[in-house]
Structure formats: structure tokens, C-alpha cells
Amino acid sequence: MKKERVLITGAAGFLGSHLCDRFIKEGYHVIGMDNLITGDLRNIEHLFKLPDFEFYNHDVSTFVHVPGDLKYILHFASPASPIDYLKIPIQTLKVGSLGTHNLLGLAMAKKARILVASTSEVYGDPTVHPQTEDYWGNVNPVGPRGVYDEAKRFQEAITMAYHTYHGLETRIVRIFNTYGPRMRLNDGRVLPAFMGQALRGEDLTVFGDGSQTRSFCYVDDLVEGIYRLLLSNCVDPVNIGNPKEITIAQFAEEIIKLTGTDQKVVYKPLPVDDPKQRQPNITKAQEILSWEPRYDRSEGLKITWDYFKSLPKERLYEEAHHRDFIN
Numbered sequence: 001m002k003k004e005r006v007l008i009t010g011a012a013g014f015l016g017s018h019l020c021d022r023f024i025k026e027g028y029h030v031i032g033m034d035n036l037i038t039g040d041l042r043n044i045e046h047l048f049k050l051p052d053f054e055f056y057n058h059d060v061s062t063f064v065h066v067p068g069d070l071k072y073i074l075h076f077a078s079p080a081s082p083i084d085y086l087k088i089p090i091q092t093l094k095v096g097s098l099g100t101h102n103l104l105g106l107a108m109a110k111k112a113r114i115l116v117a118s119t120s121e122v123y124g125d126p127t128v129h130p131q132t133e134d135y136w137g138n139v140n141p142v143g144p145r146g147v148y149d150e151a152k153r154f155q156e157a158i159t160m161a162y163h164t165y166h167g168l169e170t171r172i173v174r175i176f177n178t179y180g181p182r183m184r185l186n187d188g189r190v191l192p193a194f195m196g197q198a199l200r201g202e203d204l205t206v207f208g209d210g211s212q213t214r215s216f217c218y219v220d221d222l223v224e225g226i227y228r229l230l231l232s233n234c235v236d237p238v239n240i241g242n243p244k245e246i247t248i249a250q251f252a253e254e255i256i257k258l259t260g261t262d263q264k265v266v267y268k269p270l271p272v273d274d275p276k277q278r279q280p281n282i283t284k285a286q287e288i289l290s291w292e293p294r295y296d297r298s299e300g301l302k303i304t305w306d307y308f309k310s311l312p313k314e315r316l317y318e319e320a321h322h323r324d325f326i327n
């Protein structure tokens, strides 16, 4: 029987690669697409030998062509760490806006259902806590995070417009902080930063006084939530994340305990517009998708630590790569 075909953009990234694995496992033919500006082929090289996996090296901010049918499109291409936004701000804006527009057009042409990856960043530095989907957010459009936050807000707007105007089948997931194997070691995100520092024998860098909070979701839980949302009939945005909230200072302590490092915590200035608190309200996902996270942080962190420990030593010293790119 011919398999149903799904296009996953950002396929070589952290989340995209885990989604490729999941859809292969579910029996789909997966077409992965990535321009490798922040993605890494090492995340998906185990898939290349499979007959049900194809890879296109392509920037979705330019016209996207995929031959054949598509049942689903999952748009996960985007830089996703504050360091990335600073280095490649225009690309970040383009992939969320032009890239989304191209993929919506492709979904129309293929009569495919499209799910777009939005983010808790649409809530900005939130004044409502925990964040429910009906909160509109507190975003600085011209700050360093504005290129990401506003691209994602535009992405939600254009996706909803394609649904209401064209009747396109659309889904929007608002992803909160997620961690797990295949995160980029040197992209500046807090978990790979701390684990990389532990492995290199460096002090752990806590930004600000460490009182800001985040709520960390293990990647397999996130993928399960996304899979359920795609198959559901929910068009409105849905938060997917783990509501267990923790301060960054506590998080550093947990990592020190887990990794057995005898390094200290050192304090560095808090980045501009760094949200003070973040915690998803997941009532909607619980009710509509019967979904909630299953992994405790201790369990997920252990798997992630084992992954980082297993990497060849030289990868610990790789610069965060951004393939040369013309904005």
C-alpha cells in the first residue's frame, strides 16, 4: 500500500528530527526539508538509509516545490535561540513570515493539513501567569527577540487567515521550553549551555540573579502532544509544554547534582527582554487532546545528559555554526 506522505520543515533541527523519527515510526513517508543554517544533518543521518525518508536541502523562505501528494505539512523551520536571533535576524523573520506563506500555499495546492510551530514567545514577557491561550502577550517588537516573536505572531495570523478565508485545515502549536537529545550544544540555550559547561569543566553561567523561571518539557512528551494536535480538529492555538516551573538558579543546582561537576555557578548580565517567568497552562491540551507530559524532569535530564556525554569530545568545542548566509 502506498504510504501517506508528510513534509517536515526544519527536519535537521532538534524538534524536526524527532518529528521525522515519530512519523517514520507511525508508518508515513517522510520528506525532510532544511537549509542547514542552524540544522545539523547528524540529527537525521540514521534516516537516510530508509526508503521512506527523503531530504531536500532547501530554504522555505523561497518558493517551495515538492512533487507528489502530501497529507500533512509540519512547519518547524526556524532559528530558535536568542543567540540565533541576534546573528540571523532577517532569516528568522523571513522563515516565520515568507516561509509560512510559501508552505500555506503548498498546503492549498496539495490539499494538505498544515501544522505550524508557534511558541510561548508570542506571550513575550507575560503579565498573566501561567499563560493561557487567550492571553495576547506582552511583546517588544523592536527588541532583540522581536524578530522571532513578531515572525511567530505573524505566522499565527496568516495561518488563521488561510483557515478562515480559504478553509485550509490548519493547526497551531505554542511550544514552551523543550529539551532533550539533539539540542545544539552551543546555541546558548540554558540546558545545552549548562551541560556543555559541565562536560568542559567550566563554571555554569546563570544570567541575572537566576530568579527568572522556565518550565521544561521533555521532547518525547512534546512530540506526542504535537502528534495528537495534528490529528485533532482543533484550529485554535494550543499550548504544549510541561507546567512544572523552576527558577534558573534551581535548574543550575539540579544540573550540578546530576552531572557531578564540582564547578561553581557564576552570574552574568541578564539578556535584554529575557522573560521573568514562563509556565504553560495546559488545561486546553488536557481537555481536547487528553494529553499531559509523562516525563519527570529528573528522568528527561538523565536521558539528555547521557546523550551529551556520548558525543565525541571535539563536538563540545564546536562553535555554534551558522552557515554563511545572505539575508
Ligand code: UDP
Binding pocket: 081, 082, 177, 188, 189, 190, 191, 193, 194, 205, 206, 207, 208, 212, 214, 248, 270, 271, 274, 275
Ligand atoms: N540562561 C542562563 N544561562 C545560560 C543560558 C541561558 O541563565 O547560559 C537563562 C536565560 O537568561 C533565560 C533562561 O536561562 O532566562 C532560558 O534561556 P533559553 O535561552 O534556554 O530560553 P528562553 O529564554 O528562550 O526561554
